[in-house]
Amino acid sequence: xxxxxxxxxxxxxxxxxxxxxxxxxxxxxxxxxxxxxxxxxxxxxxxxxxxxxxxxxxxxxxxxxxxxxxxxxxxxxxxxxxxxxxxxxxxxxxxxxxxxxxxxxxxxxxxxxxxxxxxxxxxxxxxxxxxxxxxxxxxxxxxxxxxxxxxxxxxxxxxxxxxxxxxxxxxxxxxxxxxxxxxxxxxxxxxxxxxxxxxxxxxxxxxxxxxxxxxxxxxxxxxxxxxxxxxxxxxxxxxxxxxxxxxxxxxxxxxxxxxxxxxxxxxxxxxxxxxxxxxxxxxxxxxxxxxxxxxxxxxxxxxxxxxxxxxxxxxxxxxxxxx
Numbered sequence: 445x446x447x448x449x450x451x452x453x454x455x456x457x458x459x460x461x462x463x464x465x466x467x468x469x470x471x472x473x474x475x476x477x478x479x480x481x482x483x484x485x486x487x488x489x490x491x492x493x494x495x496x497x498x499x500x501x502x503x504x505x506x507x508x509x510x511x512x513x514x515x516x517x518x519x520x521x522x523x524x525x526x527x528x529x530x531x532x533x534x535x536x537x538x539x540x541x542x543x544x545x546x547x548x549x550x551x552x553x554x555x556x557x558x559x560x561x562x563x564x565x566x567x568x569x570x571x572x573x574x575x576x577x578x579x580x581x582x583x584x585x586x587x588x589x590x591x592x593x594x595x596x597x598x599x600x601x602x603x604x605x606x607x608x609x610x611x612x613x614x615x616x617x618x619x620x621x622x623x624x625x626x627x628x629x630x631x632x633x634x635x636x637x638x639x640x641x642x643x644x645x646x647x648x649x650x651x652x653x654x655x656x657x658x659x660x661x662x663x664x665x666x667x668x669x670x671x672x673x674x675x676x677x678x679x680x681x682x683x684x685x686x687x688x689x690x691x692x693x694x695x696x697x698x699x700x701x702x703x704x705x706x707x708x709x710x711x712x713x714x715x716x717x718x719x720x721x722x723x724x725x726x727x728x729x730x731x732x733x734x735x736x737x738x739x740x741x742x743x744x745x746x747x748x749x750x751x752x753x754x755x756x757x758x759x760x761x762x763x764x765x766x767x
Contacts, residue, residue, distance in 0.1 A: 593738040593749040597727055600757070604764040606725065614730040615697025623659045630658035631666065638666050641675045647685075656686040663694035671703040676714045683721045690722045697731035706740040710748040719756070724763045 591599075601611070623631075634656055637646045650656055659665045667688050670679040679700075682688045693699055701722065704715050728736050741749055753760070 590747060591750060592746050593741065593753055594736055596750060596753055597736075597738070600753075600760065601725075601728060601764070604761060606764055606767065610767050611725050612729040614734060615693055615732045617732060619693070619697070620663055620695045622661060623663070627655065627658045628660055630655040631660045634658070634666055635660070635669060638669050638675065638678055639673065641673070641678060643677055643681060646678065646681070650686055656682060657688040659692070659694075663692070665689070665692050665694075665700075667692070667700050668694060668698070668703050671700045671714060671718070672706060674707055674711050674714060676711070676717060679714060680717050683717070690718065691726065693731075696733070697729075699726060699729055699737065701726055701729070701737035702731065702735075702740050705737045705749070708742075710741070710745045710752075712748070712752050715752065716756075723767075724760050725767060 634646065634649055634654065637649070646656070656666055665688065667679060667682045667690065670682060683690055690700055700718060701715075704711060704718055727738070730736055738749060
């Protein structure tokens with residue numbers, strides 16, 4: 445009896461399990477039929493991409509499938525995949541579309557943004573709008589070649605019929621006469637005062653009868669030193685009061701005009717003081733290497749020296765005509 449009762453109970457359990465399985469299959473078939481209904485009109489996102497359409501329902505709160513252009517309905521393949529014992533959520537996938545910024549029509553045109561209209565606080569009038577397209581930049585014109593001071597003097601001497609005979613000859617190595625020891629000692633005592641631009645002490649030496657026309661062993665005079673240092677007052681005193689030689693040349697044939705041009709900055713006042721005493725033909729005197737005074741001037745000073753000579757052109761012509 446007990447064995448028959450157990451057999452009957454097992455049969456009833458098997459029937460119940462089969463009914464449960466049939467019920468589950470029916471529920472699953474109902475879900476698949478519900479998913480096979482066409483989806484509603486899809487929403488368009490900000491980038492023109494169809495958004496994910498979620499299909500939650502009372503019988504299927506977890507199902508989430510994404511429609512595609514070729515498969516707006518759920519296919520049987522998806523349904524078959526859902527027949528698995530476990531259900532996987534289908535994550536939404538979106539294709540990223542990059543925004544392309546349009547370029548200007550002309551690539552080489554500079555576009556300036558428009559300025560907002562503003563009122564002038566004084567005239568209460570609207571301000572002028574900014575220019576949208578900037579004008580092309582024109583290349584700067586090349587500067588015209590300027591005549592150098594030496595070229596100007598060569599043409600001036602030519603116009604005044606001043607030839608090589610009126611110009612001092614080129615200095616040669618055998619022209620230099622080395623000073624004696626007494627003259628060099630006199631130079632050394634006064635050179636300290638010239639370097640320090642001590643005009644008062646220099647005047648005292650001159651009143652004491654000291655020789656201010658002395659030279660050192662290379663033929664450089666005190667006037668050479670004053671011109672090279674740019675001491676205008678000392679140079680004027682030596683030329684006008686001490687009456688030193690302005691045409692003296694050192695062992696390289698350099699005159700005081702060479703040293704006046706051989707300056708880090710144009711000393712126009714000094715050159716003007718020298719030309720009041722020196723003869724103008726010495727402006728073309730050549731040293732042992734064939735260089736005239738303005739050959740010693742820096743290139744960046746050419747314009748200043750050219751203007752200096754042009755301003756004194758009439759005076760130079762008058763003095764050259766008397767040679």
